[in-house]
Amino acid sequence: MPVLGYLDDLIIVPAGILLAIKLIPAPVMAEARERADAESSRPAGRFAAFIVIALWVLIALAAGYFLVDQLT
Numbered sequence: 696m697p698v699l700g701y702l703d704d705l706i707i708v709p710a711g712i713l714l715a716i717k718l719i720p721a722p723v724m725a726e727a728r729e730r731a732d733a734e735s736s737r738p739a740g741r742f743a744a745f746i747v748i749a750l751w752v753l754i755a756l757a758a759g760y761f762l763v764d765q766l767t
Contacts, residue, residue: 716724
């Protein structure tokens with residue numbers, strides 16, 4: 696039953712995340728949030744994002760070329 700598998704994931708994954716958050720001690724969570732706020736002011740790694748997007752585009756082009764080649 697494919698639909699039941701997805702429904703199961705929609706319930707179990709969020710429940711697991713909530714449980715993990717509740718099990719983290721409050722001082723540890725506060726420190727992690729402070730560090731995340733301090734690091735969020737840094738600029739994003741645009742070069743790394745460009746590389747990842749370029750790789751996905753190359754993979755998509757290669758797959759398209761392969762499919763066109765197989766169909767003709």
